[in-house]
Amino acid sequence: MNALEVKNLTKTFEVGKSLFTKGQGVKAVRGMSFDVRDGETLGIVGESGCGKSTLARMLVGLLPPSEGEIQIEGKVQDKASPREFGQMIQYVFQDPISSLNPRKTIREIMETPLKRLHGMGKAERNKRISEIFASVNLRDEFLTRYPHEFSGGQAQRIGIARALAAAARILILDEPVSALDVSVQAQVLNLLADLKKEFGLTYLFISHDLAVVEAVSDRVMVLYFGAIVEVGPADAIFKHAKHPYTKLLADSAPVVGRSLEAPKQKADELPDPLNPPKGCPFAKRCIYATDICTTTDPALTEMGDDHFAACHNPIKG
Template sequence: MTLALRLENLSKTFAVGKPLIGPPKAHVRAVRPLSLEVAQGETLGIVGESGCGKSTLARMLVGLIPPSTGTIEIEGKALDNADATAFGKLIQYVFQDPISSLNPRKSIRKILEVPLKRLHGMSASERETRIREIFDSVNLREEFLDRYPHEFSGGQAQRIGIARGLAANARILVLDEPVSALDVSVQAQVLNLLAALKAEYGLTYLFISHDLAVVEAVSDRVAVMYFGAVVEVGRADKVFSAPRHPYTNLLAGSAPVVGRPLTPPEAKGTELPDPLNPPPGCAFAARCPRASDICRTEDPALTKMGEDQFAACHHPLDP
């Protein structure tokens, strides 16, 4: 297996209430130390509740924010956050809201020219050829190049966002809720486009979403995050059909399915822990029906629990 991406002890801590002079009042660990490997050509789905650290992780991967600890390796090369060009050539971000991610004052042609100029130093004729190729690959007409972002529908704007990622010639795309703002029929078109582009260009995807059905359909493997940590990793079909971590089981059972009654809500007092005062031991213990004393004192490590399946749990579910 050839690795496209390797994360080693990657974490992010934010200072809270920092005065002009002196130390901050507190710190929030948005992402706790995690390690992951993603193979070339793979789609890794990343799921979890809002606030679990998915988007913070994604922003670290593309160099938008520096990690507090750990390393990011792309194709065996450790990346320095100060080297924005190296990040841009290898990994690109496709944003959740396609309209707001595009500069409203620039035409689509000008937007797509930026990575070709800054990252690859292409001449005007080379840029024009490359832009036409990219636009054709995302099934958009060439006449759209001289229009502005507000003139497009959400589906068209998302295709432009994908085209911008392809313009940098990156081999890894971080897709942050790429279809959540689109109508269901348009979602299918964009997902089919992403599958075709992956096959054509040999891309690797990190697919972040709240929609578990979409994640299961498009992902080879899934990483489940809770309170800034990865609590389960495995093949997409196994993670949702035979979860080993109780949180994954709760997440899968909470997803609406046509013809199935909604899961009753959890009891009161089972909200996410306070990030300013995290509990000792397993962060999910207060919500877990299997929790014991060890869960409230020792944080479980991510442990192999079957073929290609890992979970961080003292009392894992039976397969």
């Protein structure tokens, strides 16, 4: 069974709307369809403005989709309600400190999902919090402290613990380590891997760091300008990229032993969301673009073992 199925998910924001004028629709997410398999880690990469945060907020019910359908563990969610979503799918935020209320103790923060989502009594709550804290390697004495007393890595563990407290089986990890120092990053990534094994979790791992995504994911999905451009197995997608954008990303990442050279592209500006181009949004930057690219937006098609890309002129090999 699939943990998550998304069909034609679209989000249109109205900009420039006022009392008298009708706003213009800007599509932040342009019809995404994908599955997340039970127990897998699906990595999501893309640069700023690609729609990954909007997608994530829709998946947890914080933002109602404009079109399309979200199915969580076989159940269709027709209404964006964080309360209902929260028991099935939880969110770990990028900035661990600002995701914790500065005026509440860690115990109060941890208790909320247990009380509000599961209606647990006090004794039961305390027991559960101790269990969760033990599994994220935090000591119980932290419970009486306030968020500002913690380092970034510890605060992120608390954020993960809160997500676990809701007992959801799917976690959306939105850049969970990008605010952390590299030595702490590895601790948190390893913890996430252990928790996944222990509780049988499914992860959507959003990051801009290709190396981190490759290290933790089973499959990777590449987003560009609000749409999926490529999705495939993590060990193949960067090595044998089909879509020129994926290749551009992979070639741009700084790697020890590779000489410094900005990869070729024709232009480097993202398309204007207020005035989206006809055809493939990447065509203007793409060195492989042909005439068809400027007229028809390519659909996601299978181009290898479990490997899909949306491109008219995929890279061979």
